[in-house]
Amino acid sequence: MSMLNKVCLITGATNGIGRATALALAAQGAELFVVCRNAEKGEALLAEIKVRHPNCCATLLIGDLGCMADIRRVAQQFLDTDKPLHLLMNNAGVVNTHRKLSRDGIEETFAVNHLAYFLMTELLRERLVQSAPARIVSVASAAYSFVKGVQFDDLEYESTPYKTFKVYGHSKLCNILWTRQLAKQLEGTGVTVNCVHPGAVSTGLGHQDHVVVGKIIGLLMRPFFRSPAKGAENSIFVATSPSLNKISGEYFSNCKPTSLKAWAKDDGAAERLWQVSEEYVKRA
Numbered sequence: 001m002s003m004l005n006k007v008c009l010i011t012g013a014t015n016g017i018g019r020a021t022a023l024a025l026a027a028q029g030a031e032l033f034v035v036c037r038n039a040e041k042g043e044a045l046l047a048e049i050k051v052r053h054p055n056c057c058a059t060l061l062i063g064d065l066g067c068m069a070d071i072r073r074v075a076q077q078f079l080d081t082d083k084p085l086h087l088l089m090n091n092a093g094v095v096n097t098h099r100k101l102s103r104d105g106i107e108e109t110f111a112v113n114h115l116a117y118f119l120m121t122e123l124l125r126e127r128l129v130q131s132a133p134a135r136i137v138s139v140a141s142a143a144y145s146f147v148k149g150v151q152f153d154d155l156e157y158e159s160t161p162y163k164t165f166k167v168y169g170h171s172k173l174c175n176i177l178w179t180r181q182l183a184k185q186l187e188g189t190g191v192t193v194n195c196v197h198p199g200a201v202s203t204g205l206g207h208q209d210h211v212v213v214g215k216i217i218g219l220l221m222r223p224f225f226r227s228p229a230k231g232a233e234n235s236i237f238v239a240t241s242p243s244l245n246k247i248s249g250e251y252f253s254n255c256k257p258t259s260l261k262a263w264a265k266d267d268g269a270a271e272r273l274w275q276v277s278e279e280y281v282k283r284a
């Protein structure tokens with residue numbers, strides 16, 4: 001689908017899958033709003049877009065997605081442009097090897113990978129509905145199957161031993177449950193919401209807090225991993241394919257709706273997660 005005259009807001013586009021997604025959307029003619037925490041990296045991306053796609057209009061919105069005040073400010077900056085919003089791509093994510101807190105004092109993986117998706121989408125929801133047909137695409141992961149349900153009694157892994165892949169998988173399970181719950185709420189509005197698994201992709205993921213070990217593992221694993229451009233294909237397909245105009249609440253892998261394990265289809269857990277997420281964003 002041509003993205004000409006379509007306005008897209010994407011998070012986590014300074015690296016990896018998000019960067020490849022932003023470049024592909026720019027190539028398809030979209031106007032981009034890029035949310036990033038590092039202005040220098042953001043400027044570098046914009047410069048690259050300008051060289052490759054001189055007609056693309058791209059704007060930076062600087063904010064830390066681990067800080068809800070920043071998310072609110074960035075969303076307001078976008079709303080103040082009075083532009084429509086046709087695509088919200090929640091892509092930014094982290095993997096940590098030890099328990100870290102976000103600027104709001106919340107376990108960082110839960111904060112950035114789930115609560116930021118939740119809050120950003122809530123803040124932009126009305127604009128998306130006004131701009132319909134519109135899409136919300138969130139980057140989840142097959143890592144959701146590393147856990148067997150949402151750990152409501154210890155969402156932030158305060159007392160549970162911190163195991164990198166479990167904590168990460170837990171946040172990605174939240175992405176899927178939240179997507180399904182949101183799809184029900186958005187039924188009939190012309191806004192669809194889906195999530196994707198990009199495959200195993202060679203990116204900066206996991207390098208943030210353990211640079212040396214992360215880089216060595218990354219180098220060893222690279223031959224088995226997809227390139228960021230390949231990893232972005234699923235996101236781009238779900239964001240732009242005309243064949244998906246009416247498809248909502250799905251989890252896509254390799255550009256196909258893919259069945260989920262029982263705990264990722266637990267509607268009771270999805271409702272409870274929604275309530276808990278609302279409480280978190282009200283508190284911060």
Ligand SMILES: NC(=O)c1ccc[n+]([C@@H]2O[C@H](COP(=O)([O-])OP(=O)(O)OC[C@H]3O[C@@H](n4cnc5c(N)ncnc54)[C@H](OP(=O)(O)O)[C@@H]3O)[C@@H](O)[C@H]2O)c1
Nearest residue numbers: 012014015016017064065066092093141200201203204205
């Ligand atoms: N790589 C894989 O194999 C894989 C597999 C399944 C799912 N995923 C998912 O794919 C998505 C993209 O990850 P990736 O693999 O492309 O990782 P990446 O190369 O590390 O990119 C992550 C992006 O998120 C941004 N980000 C992280 N924390 C942020 C914060 N607090 N505020 C603002 N931006 C923040 C990073 O910004 P900086 O550049 O400033 O660090 C970067 O742009 C994630 O949701 C991840 O969970 C990845």
